[in-house]
Amino acid sequence: MFSRDDIKKAICEGHLKIFPYDERNITGAGYNLSTMNFAFSIRKHILLKINVETLENGNIHYVNIPPNDTVLFFSKEYIETDNEIAGIFMSKVARVCQGLGNISTTLDPMWKGQLIISVNNPTGKHIRLDLDREHGNIFTLLLFRLETPVTGEHVHDNNKGRCDLLIDHFKRNKGVFFLNKKYLDLKEFVIDEFANSLNGYDNFRNEDIEDCYTERMRKLCYIEDRIKKHVVLFREGRYTVDADIGNYKILYNSEEEKEIKSCKLYNMDKNTNYWLGKEYSLQDIRNQKKELIQLMESYIRIIDYELDIIRHDRRILWQNTEIAKYAKENNRAYTCRKVLDIIVGVIIAIGVACLAHWFSFLVFKKLLSLGLSNKDIYINILSAGCSLIVGIISGIVLLLIEKKRR
Structure with missing residues (x-):
């Protein structure tokens, strides 16, 4: 079973991806996961109302899980594993002590996407579940390394964020004909745009989107594109140091160094010396070409992981905004x-x-x-x-x- 250090190492080596990654969510032997603002009642066949509580330090979104009901959520985190890693999900003790049913399911190797989560309330009362917990609000992911890597096709038959399991619960509300379109619209949204988003098929890694992430994304993309171009030139032996510039630096200035230092993967990988600010003469480039290319590829991996985090932050914001159209407090169906x-x-x-x-x-x-x-x-x-x-x-x-x- 993976320890905390094993999880970080797997992420740094590219065997595992968790977006968004938050250091506060990692435990001694696992990673705590949270839910987004999607709560579908199996018993009522509707999206439940997302309530908002205003506190001094911000707003808390929460949902009241009805008695004797099972509610389907989706994870906030996007998980990606290679053919050597699998896992299981275990309920947080705090949730079970509230009266919620236990969660125990598996994470297959080669999985890519967000996760569907089934939460049961077997009690006779409503149970509040907060959706904005900093340290995970629902269960813990435990990871294992397989003795033999999985090979071949059809490693698992799970796709589209398991929206297929959700679709089965959509039913026409007979006797209330004017609600049929509302249900059909939600169903169409879930099996198309929402399912693609859960599975990572979207265009949120786009510099043209104007939001709070745009400026940083453009800076990171500029640095990454330049380093990728230099890798090609170095491999082909076509790079030359301009006499006016002097020695070569992977990162041109302190601002670029600051951008790299703020990346999750850079701060996670404490075992690698990235030599920020180091300069290389033309002779150094010739003598250390292999090591220099590996270092440049490490920078690319750091930036690429950070861009994926930004992409997923945008994805979660879009998902919650779209879901709010169906689950807001004055929702017509509700x-x-x-x-x-x-x-x-x-x-x-x-x-x-x-x-x-x-x-x-x-x-x-x-x-x-x-x-x-x-x-x-x-x-x-x-x-x-x-x-x-x-x-x-x-x-x-x-x-x-x-x-x-x-």
Whole structure:
């Protein structure tokens, strides 16, 4: 089983990728994973409302998992393994102690993409699950190295972020015809754009996208493109040191060195000396060409990993924004379900009241046939009214029971 140091080493050597990588999530023998703002109720067949709690240090997004329900989430992290690494997922103790069911599933070798997560609430009450935890909010990934690397095709049959498992739970809401399009739109989004995004098929590693990552991405891309070009020139023996420039430097100035120092992979790999700021004469280049090319390729790997992190940060932001269109607090489907619950409760209350009143009427009619006095008749009218009130109260109680059950 991998220790913390083994996980870091596997990432540095390119055997494992975890985006976004956060040092606070790594444990002595695993990596804590989190969920994004996607919560699909299997029982209700709708996206659950994402609530927001405002705190002094920012907002916390959370979802209330309904009693006796199973909710499908997707991981915030994008995981990629080679043919030598597999893993298992184990629930965090804090979540199990809340009453949530245990999670135990596997991570196959050669996996690429985000993960579908099934969370069960077997209790009779709602359980709050925070979605913005800094140290992982749902389970821990434990990794193992296979004794023999997997070879051949069809290592696993899992694709599209396992959206196929989600699609099975989409159903038309019969009796509420105006909600069908909302469900169909969500289904189309999940099996197309969302599934492609979960599997990493998107164009978020694009310098033309204007956001908070644009400037840094352009700087990193500029450095990476230049170093890649130099690698080719060095291998072909075509690089020459310009006399006006002087000795060669992989990174031209302190600003470029600062960009590299801020990269996750650079700070993770403490065993490699990257010789930031070192200068090379033409004679050094000739004598140390192989070592210099390896160092340049290390810089490329560091930058490439950082660009993938930025790409995935953009991906998560897009996913949460798009999902919010379906799961926001005033979501039409969610509101309609609440209205339907009230209507059903009112119908139940009226039905129970009518039955009670009908029964009271039969009794009252029987009493009239027996020739009772007006006083007795008034008493029976009061009795019928009380029966009606009891019927309404019974309907309200049934509505509250049904609401709690849901």
